[in-house]
Amino acid sequence: MASTLAEFIIDRAYSAVVSMDEQGLVTAWNPSAEATFGHKRDQVIGRPVAEVIVPERLRAAHVEGFRRFLASGEGRVLDRLLEMTALRADGTEFPVELTISALRDGAGWSFHAFMRDVSERKEAEREHDRLVAELHRALRGSERRFEAIVGSLGDAVTIRDREHRFLYANPAAIAHLGFSSWEELRDTTPAAIMEDFLVFAEDGREIRMADIPSVRILRGEPAEPLLIRTVNRHNGAQRWNLLKAAPLLDEDGEVEATIMIIEEVTERKRVELQGIFLAEASALLASSLDYEQTLRNVAELAVPEVADWCAVDLVDEDGDRVSVAVAHVDPARLDLAKELRSYEPERLDPRQGLGLVFRTGQSLLYPEIPDDLLVEGAVDERHLELLRAVGFRSALVVPVRLGDRILGALTLVSSDSGRVLDEFDRKLAEQVAARAAVAIENSRLYSQRSSIARTLQQSLLPERLPEIPGYELASVYLPAMEGSLVGGDFYDVWSVGDSWMMIIGDVTGKGVDAAAMTALVRHTMRTASEFLTSPAELLARVDATLKQRPSLSVCTALCLRLQDDRATIAVGGHPLPLYVTEQRVSAVGEHGPLLGAFAEVSWQDIAVELQAGGTLVAYTDGITDAVGGTGTRFGFERLCDALDGVGDRSAAEVIGRLSEALAKFQTGAHADDTAAIAIHRVAAAAAAEANASEADSHASNGQNHDRRLAGARHGQTN
Amino acid sequence: MVRPTEFKITRTTTETGVTLSITGELDLSTVAVLAESVGRLGGDGKQLTLDLSELSFMDSTGLRLLIELDQQARREAWKLVLIRPRHETAAAVLQATGADSALPFEDPTDR
Numbered sequence: 001m002a003s004t005l006a007e008f009i010i011d012r013a014y015s016a017v018v019s020m021d022e023q024g025l026v027t028a029w030n031p032s033a034e035a036t037f038g039h040k041r042d043q044v045i046g047r048p049v050a051e052v053i054v055p056e057r058l059r060a061a062h063v064e065g066f067r068r069f070l071a072s073g074e075g076r077v078l079d080r081l082l083e084m085t086a087l088r089a090d091g092t093e094f095p096v097e098l099t100i101s102a103l104r105d106g107a108g109w110s111f112h113a114f115m116r117d118v119s120e121r122k123e124a125e126r127e128h129d130r131l132v133a134e135l136h137r138a139l140r141g142s143e144r145r146f147e148a149i150v151g152s153l154g155d156a157v158t159i160r161d162r163e164h165r166f167l168y169a170n171p172a173a174i175a176h177l178g179f180s181s182w183e184e185l186r187d188t189t190p191a192a193i194m195e196d197f198l199v200f201a202e203d204g205r206e207i208r209m210a211d212i213p214s215v216r217i218l219r220g221e222p223a224e225p226l227l228i229r230t231v232n233r234h235n236g237a238q239r240w241n242l243l244k245a246a247p248l249l250d251e252d253g254e255v256e257a258t259i260m261i262i263e264e265v266t267e268r269k270r271v272e273l274q275g276i277f278l279a280e281a282s283a284l285l286a287s288s289l290d291y292e293q294t295l296r297n298v299a300e301l302a303v304p305e306v307a308d309w310c311a312v313d314l315v316d317e318d319g320d321r322v323s324v325a326v327a328h329v330d331p332a333r334l335d336l337a338k339e340l341r342s343y344e345p346e347r348l349d350p351r352q353g354l355g356l357v358f359r360t361g362q363s364l365l366y367p368e369i370p371d372d373l374l375v376e377g378a379v380d381e382r383h384l385e386l387l388r389a390v391g392f393r394s395a396l397v398v399p400v401r402l403g404d405r406i407l408g409a410l411t412l413v414s415s416d417s418g419r420v421l422d423e424f425d426r427k428l429a430e431q432v433a434a435r436a437a438v439a440i441e442n443s444r445l446y447s448q449r450s451s452i453a454r455t456l457q458q459s460l461l462p463e464r465l466p467e468i469p470g471y472e473l474a475s476v477y478l479p480a481m482e483g484s485l486v487g488g489d490f491y492d493v494w495s496v497g498d499s500w501m502m503i504i505g506d507v508t509g510k511g512v513d514a515a516a517m518t519a520l521v522r523h524t525m526r527t528a529s530e531f532l533t534s535p536a537e538l539l540a541r542v543d544a545t546l547k548q549r550p551s552l553s554v555c556t557a558l559c560l561r562l563q564d565d566r567a568t569i570a571v572g573g574h575p576l577p578l579y580v581t582e583q584r585v586s587a588v589g590e591h592g593p594l595l596g597a598f599a600e601v602s603w604q605d606i607a608v609e610l611q612a613g614g615t616l617v618a619y620t621d622g623i624t625d626a627v628g629g630t631g632t633r634f635g636f637e638r639l640c641d642a643l644d645g646v647g648d649r650s651a652a653e654v655i656g657r658l659s660e661a662l663a664k665f666q667t668g669a670h671a672d673d674t675a676a677i678a679i680h681r682v683a684a685a686a687a688a689e690a691n692a693s694e695a696d697s698h699a700s701n702g703q704n705h706d707r708r709l710a711g712a713r714h715g716q717t718n
Numbered sequence: 719m720v721r722p723t724e725f726k727i728t729r730t731t732t733e734t735g736v737t738l739s740i741t742g743e744l745d746l747s748t749v750a751v752l753a754e755s756v757g758r759l760g761g762d763g764k765q766l767t768l769d770l771s772e773l774s775f776m777d778s779t780g781l782r783l784l785i786e787l788d789q790q791a792r793r794e795a796w797k798l799v800l801i802r803p804r805h806e807t808a809a810a811v812l813q814a815t816g817a818d819s820a821l822p823f824e825d826p827t828d829r
Contacts, residue, residue, distance in 0.1 A: 508782045552786055556778065556815070573778075573815035593816025597785045601816060625745065625777050633775065635807075672746060672777075 015114040016096075020049045022108045024066055036096075036117050038089030055087045069102070070109065078102055086115070094119045128161055131257060156262035159248065160214060164190040167257055176262060178232070198231040198418055204304075213245035214258035227265070236368075236393055236420035240269035274428050277305050281432050285439035292324055294439055298432065299327035299410075306425060307396070307412035309337050314400070314408035314440070315358055321348055324408070329416065336389060343383045353377070354397055357409050363398040363430060367420050391415040398429040402437045410436070460518045465493050465677075468500050468562065472682055474651035476659050478622070478674040488514035489620045489673035492522050496529045498563065504618045504677055505557035505574060505595075517553050520545060521595075525559070535559035535570035536603035539595060543572070546596030554596040558589075558618050565681065567608045567616060573597070577618040578640070581611055582648060585640045588616075613648035615680040617658070622674030628665045638665065651680035727755050735765030735797070741772040744780035744808075753783055765797040771826035773803040776811050788821050801826050 010017045010028065016036040019028035026049055029041040037053055044052050054062045069075040078100055086096040098115040156173035160166055166186050169177075177193055179185040185193075191209065199207040209215055213223035225244045231237070242263040250256040284297045295312045302310035312325040323341055328334045348355030357364055366373075369392040378384035393414045400408040410433050414421050465473040475491060488507035493500065503525050507517040521542055528541045538559050546553040556574040560567055569577065573594030576587040592603035610616065619639070626634040642661035646654050655678050662674070725742035736759055740752060759766065768784075770776075784800065791798035800823045803809045812818040 506778060508778045552782070552789060554782055554785060573781075575814075591814040591816075593820065594781070594785075598816055598820035601820065621778060633807075 013114070015116055017112065017114055018049065018053070019110060019112045021110055022070065024048050024050060024063075026052060027110065028112075033115075036088075036115065037086070053086050055085055055093050058085065075100075075102065083118070095122045124163070128163075128165065128167075131161060131167055155264070157259065158262070159257050159259045160190070161257050162218060162255070164215065164218075173262065176264065196233055198233060200229045200231075202227050202229070212260075213243050214260045217245050217247045217258050218255060220255075227269075229269075231417065231419045233418060236414075236418055238266070238419040239264060240266045270424055273305065274424075274431075277301070277428065278431055278435070282435050285435050291440045291443035294443070295436060296325040296327070298436060299325040302410075302412060302432070303327050304329040304417065306428060307421065308415045308417050309333075309390075309413045311337075311341065311411040311413075312400075312408060312436075313354060313411070315406055319358070321354065321358075322408075333390075336386065340383075340386045340390060343379050343386070354409055354411065357397045357399050358406050361399050361401050361404070361406050363396065363426055365421060365423070365426050366395045367422065369394060393418060394421045396421045396425055396429055398426070398433045400433045400437045400440065402441050407437055407440050409433075460490055460515065460522060462492055466495065466500075468493075468495075470565075470682060471562070472651040472680040473677065474655040474680075475677040476655050476675065478659075480622075480673050488518055489622060489675040490518045490522065491618075491675055491677050492525070493677075494526060494529070496533075499533070500562040501525070501529050502560040502562065502618070502677065502679070503557055504620065504675060505555055506620045506622075506673070506675075507553075507555045509553070513551075517546070517549075517555060520549075521555055521557065533561065534605050535561050535568055536592070536605045539570050539572045539592065539603045543595040543601070549596075552596070554594050556621075557595055560616075560618065560679075562679065565610050567610055567679075569606050569608060570603045572603055575619060575621055575624065577616050578643060579608060579610075580615045580617060580643050580646055580654065582613065582645075585643045610679075610681045612681055612683045615646070615649075615651060615654050615678050617643060617654060617676060617678050619658075619676040620674060622672045623658070623662060623676060625672060626662055626666045626674065629667045634662060634665050648683060649680075651678040654678045654680065725751065727752060729755070735767065737767040737769055739769040739772065741774075743775040744770075744773055744783075745775060745777040746779045749779045749783050752780075756787065765799060766791070767799040767801065769801040769826070770803045770808065771801045772805075773808045774805045776803070776808045781811060781815060781817055784817065784821055798822055799824055 010030045013030060013032055016033035017028060017030040018026065018033050021027050025046050026044045029039070029044050034040055039052060050059045050062050050066075065075070065077065069078075080099065082098050082100070084096055084098060085093050087093055095118050096115045097118045098113050100111060100113045103110050103112065154172055156176040157168075157170045158166060158173045159168040169182060169185055174180075174182055174185050177185060178196060179188070194209055201207050201211075207226075207228050210219075211226065213226050216223040223245045225242055227240065227242050230239050230241060232239075242265050243260060244263065245258050245260040247255040248257040248259055280301055281298050284301060285294055299310040299312050308330075309326065309328040311323065311327075314322045314324050316322050321344070326334065326337050326341060328337045344354070348358060350356060350359045353364070371388075374384060374387040374392065378387055390413070395414070396412040398410045398412070399406050400410060410429055412421060412425065412429055461477060465475060467473075473493065477489065477491075488509055489505070490507070491502070491504040493502045495501070503522070505521060507514050507521065509517055524542050524545045525538055528538050532538050532541065536559075539557060542555070542557065546555060554573075557572045558574040558577060559570045559572075560577070569589040570592060571577075571589045572592045576589045576591065579586050579588045588608045589606045590604045593601040608616070624633065624635055624639060628634065638661065639658070642658050643654065646657055649657075655676060658676055658678075725744070725748040726740070728739040728741075730737045730739070738752070738755060742748065744752060756766070756768075766787075768787075787798055800821055802818070802823050802825055803812070804826060809818075812821075812823070817823075
């Protein structure tokens with residue numbers, strides 16, 4: 001050889017390298033050639049190639065071809081991949097794959113062959129052919145019925161050999177895998193077929209070749225049926241397939257091939273998923289009366305189940321778009337989606353997209369979105385850039401309508417998942433939209449009704465408390481959380497002659513009815529107070545009035561008459577008021593029955609002397625029933641603790657202390673109305689009257705309960 | 719929300735009628751559950767006993783339901799029996815509102 005480098009390479013080449021001269025004698029023979037043919041280099045150098053490696057029956061043709069080349073300079077065998085039969089030293093024949101190159105220099109022609117033993121591959125191919133022949137015998141020969149049955153089966157059936165190559169595929173399988181003929185399918189590798197699809201398991205994880213049941217069988221693993229979702233990368237079609245595989249064993253019990261049945265369950269699966277999705281969406285829509293939040297939840301639910309992103313828009317009174325929710329399958333791209341939506345004008349083009357849907361009330365499905373549609377729709381360069389970045393594949397716009405009224409629209413877009421939205425998705429989205437419409441309407445009606453009732457209820461509270469000489473008044477009213485159906489606390493303070501009346505109560509009822517009851521109670525009280533001075537009699541009058549109402553109307557109330565330093569108290573099913581001095585906190589008064597509830601009942605007046613600096617605190621059960629973090633109630637003890645030691649403070653300070661303690665304890669919104677009113681006898685006024693009235697009268701009212709006792713016996717009234 | 723005792727209604731049927739035993743807190747968040755349970759019984763029972771002996775709390779909405787049931791029983795001529803709560807907080811509401819004497823309450827039998 002000409003150079004040591006060439007020798008170096010040839011010596012180490014994986015292929016057998018054999019060179020010969022014009023006479024057809026061996027001139028080079030590398031170590032691979034020694035291994036392939038079984039001849040040592042020394043044994044063959046200078047011998048005719050034809051004798052050494054060409055089987056005798058083929059030698060004449062070889063010599064003839066060689067002679068023809070030397071005569072004409074044209075060789076049909078040069079510089080292309082050939083397959084030939086070669087001869088080993090031991091006389092056996094074997095298939096080789098080779099290329100031959102010819103080189104002419106000063107010494108004349110030389111020929112160089114690179115050869116490989118391909119007997120193993122040939123063996124595998126023969127085995128494959130044998131299996132195919134066997135199978136075809138089985139199918140077409142004695143058991144034609146198999147072919148008849150499997151061939152006409154709607155399910156795709158394939159049989160593959162150990163290398164995953166197809167031995168058989170019925171027409172359904174050929175069509176299912178996207179091929180037009182058996183030959184085309186047979187000549188495509190399994191990996192190449194797999195590449196045409198995005199394949200996912202039911203839980204969304206990606207499925208690889210190794211997970212396919214037939215491949216698992218070949219690894220000796222059990223192969224449970226596998227449900228997969230495929231998305232065709234080319235046309236975006238989505239399918240659900242159930243793969244079931246079983247081994248075909250040879251006589252020795254070895255796996256010879258696998259048979260796989262691909263059952264398409266797309267329709268069934270989508271109906272099932274649709275059912276689940278609709279059930280979830282319905283539950284979400286019914287879960288709250290805050291429809292904006294609800295629609296956001298539904299949008300979140302729609303990705304990735306139905307689409308890659310989902311937007312909800314509502315129409316306002318002027319017919320303009322109000323964006324309510326945008327959800328994207330990839331939160332990182334939500335910004336993109338939101339920025340994109342900022343480009344959409346509030347006033348929509350009535351001829352296309354959302355505007356068209358708002359106008360016609362008909363849903364729009366764009367199975368494919370070509371680029372020119374984006375160009376057409378783009379406002380400017382940045383907008384077009386964003387539209388392209390989103391990677392729209394298909395889109396669906398469905399109206400949210402109630403009869404002829406268009407409330408808004410759901411927009412569903414498929415992008416990254418690559419699947420196209422179809423008629424099935426349209427139907428699903430329309431059903432979700434129908435439920436959303438009902439939820440929106442309910443919530444609108446409800447919030448109207450509830451705010452009417454709320455407004456009415458609150459309008460029944462005095463705008464401000466009157467000024468009472470010698471006293472200071474303060475109150476707090478915390479309405480129940482929005483949407484709560486209960487609530488109905490009220491209070492009122494008014495003057496009658498030389499005395500002052502105060503009432504605080506709680507009607508148990510709902511909405512407008514509760515407000516009507518409150519009005520009735522207050523009106524009755526005010527009117528009756530013109531001719532009745534006893535709080536107990538006033539309660540009896542209210543009780544009688546409530547009992548005349550057609551439906552059960554019950555109410556708790558505390559009625560108090562204030563004259564000079566004396567308070568006369570009657571209580572009907574209401575918490576007893578607390579009398580707070582520098583020394584102690586005690587509940588005063590006597591429990592009496594709930595108003596409007598029971599037959600043959602009466603109430604009692606209890607007189608309480610108010611010391612200078614003392615404060616009476618009347619409250620509703622919204623305070624003691626308030627729920628804290630661990631589920632415990634605020635209760636009577638905490639209420640007393642909050643008021644303990646407030647001493648000679650102003651009424652406003654007392655109420656402030658109480659509100660603060662409650663706010664610190666309570667978690668979440670008020671479930672019920674909460675009200676309290678403080679009546680503080682100011683020290684200066686008390687001093688002026690010190691001589692006029694004997695304030696040493698704790699014993700005289702006799703009905704004071706010391707705090708411990710009150711906690712036990714009267715702590716939680718209602 | 720975490721509640722000290724879980725609200726639970728246990729139904730037992732005896733020869734005399736149906737007993738619903740209520741544990742936990744009867745308030746505006748649970749009162750509808752009890753109302754529904756009672757409603758579902760229909761009018762076939764001769765006697766309905768509400769065993770409130772293990773009731774730990776009752777607010778005005780719970781009380782209102784008891785009053786409604788009492789009026790309904792009178793109207794439809796079936797017998798309502800209420801078993802007094804052992805818990806102080808629930809018992810206090812009934813006493814303070816006059817319900818304890820006005821409604822057909824009985825003491826719980828000793829166990």
